[in-house]
Amino acid sequence: MPESDAARLLDRLYAALDEHRFEDLPALFTSDARASTPGGTVEGVDALVAQATRTHKSIPELQHLVTGTLVDMDGDTATLRANVVSIFADPDHTPTYELGEIWRGHALRDASGWRISDFTMTPVWQRGIRPTRTPA
Numbered sequence: 001m002p003e004s005d006a007a008r009l010l011d012r013l014y015a016a017l018d019e020h021r022f023e024d025l026p027a028l029f030t031s032d033a034r035a036s037t038p039g040g041t042v043e044g045v046d047a048l049v050a051q052a053t054r055t056h057k058s059i060p061e062l063q064h065l066v067t068g069t070l071v072d073m074d075g076d077t078a079t080l081r082a083n084v085v086s087i088f089a090d091p092d093h094t095p096t097y098e099l100g101e102i103w104r105g106h107a108l109r110d111a112s113g114w115r116i117s118d119f120t121m122t123p124v125w126q127r128g129i130r131p132t133r134t135p136a
Contacts, residue, residue, distance in 0.1 A: 006078040006107045006114045007069045013116070014064035014084070022053040027115075030108055034118040038099075059130075061089035066103075076109040084121070088130055097128040 009028060016024040029045045039055040042048050056062060069082040081104050088097040105119025 004071075006073070006080060006109070007071050007082075009107055009114055009116055010066050010069055010080065010082055010084075010103065014066055017052065017056050018062045018064055020057065020062075022049060022057070025049045025052055030115045030117045033116055036120040038101075038121060038123055059088045060091040061093050063087045063089075078107045078109070078114070080105050080107060080119075095128070097130040098126065099123060100125045 013025070013028050016022065016028070026045050026049055029048055031045050032043070033045050033048050034043045035041065035048050035051070037051070037055075039051050042051045063086075065085040065087070067083050067085075069080065072079045081102065084101045084103045086097075086099040086101070087095050088099075089095045101124060102122045103119060104122070106117045107114045108117045109115075
């Protein structure tokens with residue numbers, strides 16, 4: 001089903017972030033992708049990947065829960081909306097920061113499959129203090 005293929009982009013995105021596989025991110029976005037997140041607004045896949053890496057690399061343990069993904073298809077374009085809960089934990093796996101957001105964006109389909117072209121993340125709630133990895 002085409003809707004599920006587009007919706008799986010979010011699963012792939014957040015799995016890569018959770019597992020610190022930042023090298024997998026470029027394949028999920030168009031070259032001119034744009035994003036507006038709590039970490040800032042960026043344009044271009046390289047800037048987007050750099051921001052995601054900078055924002056998530058220092059977090060010892062991450063878990064993103066993506067739910068309620070809605071997809072509206074129009075040919076090779078999809079509009080997506082999802083609820084995302086981000087849980088950041090310290091090196092002992094204790095959650096110290098949580099953030100609930102609404103993810104809204106668009107995806108385009110080409111010969112390679114679906115790619116995210118733009119998105120915004122709007123915070124709804126947050127709790128706690130964001131942990132950072134202690135330098136070795």
